[in-house]
Amino acid sequence: xxxxxxxPAAKEAVxxxxxxxxxxxSGKTFTALTLATNLADKVAAIDTERGRxxxxxxxxxxxxxxxxxxxxxxxxxxxxxxxxxxxxxxxxDSFSHYWMGTGGxxxxxxAHDTAxxxxxxxxxxxxxxxxxxxxxxxxxxxxxxxxxxxVKTAYVVExxxxxxxxxxxxxxxxxxxxxxxxxxxxxxxxRDHVMTVTKSTCEDLQDAQIxxxxxxxxxVIAEWCSDGTPSPDALEYRDQALRQExxxxxxxxxxxxxxxxxxxxxAIIDEHGDDTTLGAxxxxxxxxxxxxxxxx
Numbered sequence: 701x702x703x704x705x706x707x708p709a710a711k712e713a714v715x716x717x718x719x720x721x722x723x724x725x726s727g728k729t730f731t732a733l734t735l736a737t738n739l740a741d742k743v744a745a746i747d748t749e750r751g752r753x754x755x756x757x758x759x760x761x762x763x764x765x766x767x768x769x770x771x772x773x774x775x776x777x778x779x780x781x782x783x784x785x786x787x788x789x790x791x792x793d794s795f796s797h798y799w800m801g802t803g804g805x806x807x808x809x810x811a812h813d814t815a816x817x818x819x820x821x822x823x824x825x826x827x828x829x830x831x832x833x834x835x836x837x838x839x840x841x842x843x844x845x846x847x848x849x850x851v852k853t854a855y856v857v858e859x860x861x862x863x864x865x866x867x868x869x870x871x872x873x874x875x876x877x878x879x880x881x882x883x884x885x886x887x888x889x890x891r892d893h894v895m896t897v898t899k900s901t902c903e904d905l906q907d908a909q910i911x912x913x914x915x916x917x918x919x920v921i922a923e924w925c926s927d928g929t930p931s932p933d934a935l936e937y938r939d940q941a942l943r944q945e946x947x948x949x950x951x952x953x954x955x956x957x958x959x960x961x962x963x964x965x966x967a968i969i970d971e972h973g974d975d976t977t978l979g980a981x982x983x984x985x986x987x988x989x990x991x992x993x994x995x996x
Contacts, residue, residue, distance in 0.1 A: 711928035716921050717839060719795070719880055721849040721873040722889030728848040729753055731889060731913050732791045733760045738918030739844045739925075740788025746778055748797035763787070769803035772834035779837040780967035780975040783935060788843045795847035796874040798834065805831065805876070835882060836965025836977075842933035844925075847883075849873040885921065887913070934966035934978050941982050942971055951986040958982065 716739060720728050729749070733756055736743045743762040747753040751766045767774060775798055782790050792798075799805045808830070809823030838845055851873050873880065880886045886899040887910075895917075897908045902924040910917055932940070937958055941951060958964055964979030 712931045713928040714884070714925050715841070715933070716789075716844040716846070716925055717882070717884045718844070718846040718921075719849060719873075719883040719886045720846065720889060720895070721851050721880075721886075723851055723891060726889035726891055727893040727912070728889055729793050730756065731887070731893075731895065732793055732846045732848050733762065734914055735918050735921065736789040736791050736844065736846050737761065738915055739922055742787050743789045743791065744782045744785070744787040745791045745793065746775070748792075748794055748801060753791075753793055762791070770797040770801035771803040771808070772798050772805065772830050774803075776834050776837040776967045777975045779841050780969050783842045783967065784969040790841060790843060790845055792838075792845070792847040794850055795879075796850040799875045831876065833965055833977075836962075837967035839882060840934050840963045840966035840978075842935045842966075849875050849879075931961070934963055934968055937963065937966075937978055938968050938970075938981065941978075941985055946985070946989070948986055948989045948991060951982055951989065955979065955982045955986065 716735075718732075718735065720731055722728055729752070733743075733745070733753070736745075737760045743760075745753050745762045745764050747764055747766040748770060751764075753762075753766075754764055757764075765778065767778070775792070779790070797804055801807075805827055809827050812823035812826050838847070880899060883899070884901045885897065885905060887895040888898050889895050893912045895908075895910045895913050897905045897910070900906045900908075902921060904920050904924065905917075937954070940946070941954055946954070955964075958966075958978060964977060966978040968976060968978050968981065970976050970981050
């Protein structure tokens with residue numbers, strides 16, 4: 701008889717996965733840093749906006765890196781390095797550059813379509829595994845992750861006190877269609893710095909409208925994240941796999957557990973200092989510790 705795969709549901713403690721999007725001037729960077737520095741003591745920031753995040757240095761304490769190219773594979777490596785360095789939260793400002801920036805998805809696809817003689821979809825076929833690896837790294841990072849996204853903007857005319865007033869509004873985020881579904885909390889910011897929560901698995905934030913989200917909002921998120929049974933993160937699984945007493949069968953069981961928790965693609969630094977995935981490292985260690993058959 702086949703074993704029943706279903707088990708009683710129980711909430712686990714989690715790390716926040718937050719996406720913020722809005723037009724220029726809506727406060728995406730400020731809000732991301734506000735939340736991050738209230739969720740963790742040690743914060744890293746990946747700044748794709750030509751170093752502008754450093755303008756907030758007087759208000760917030762964080763470590764900063766500004767890449768010049770936005771190849772998603774480089775983001776995966778940065779997340780592995782940040783996790784190994786113990787950053788409790790990481791801000792990616794903005795995630796949009798890994799879609800439409802130099803070396804990003806659209807440029808990658810265009811280059812590969814051209815190399816294949818202009819064949820439509822050839823580039824997307826090669827890009828999807830890279831994109832999936834990047835998203836795996838984002839979603840399995842061993843700390844809180846906050847990304848910002850630019851939006852395509854337009855102007856609408858509103859009537860204020862009897863006078864027509866043009867107002868800039870955000871449309872859709874500049875990233876892959878539907879990327880918001882990957883995050884547990886999604887906030888849309890407007891020019892008045894009001895965040896409308898359009899998606900949240902944290903019930904206390906569902907459909908909320910918050911002016912200048914700050915310490916109180918971070919506290920709500922922190923309480924929701926900590927509620928539940930503690931579970932290992934990617935770094936704890938890495939350390940477990942590297943224990944000398946782990947046998948081949950132990951590693952097989954660990955691989956299955958990590959697979960069930962959808963963390964095989966977690967970006968880590970292995971014992972040799974190389975960036976890899978948690979799943980790949982466990983498989984390699986399993987091969988190294990596999991019993992050698994003795995010829996009869």
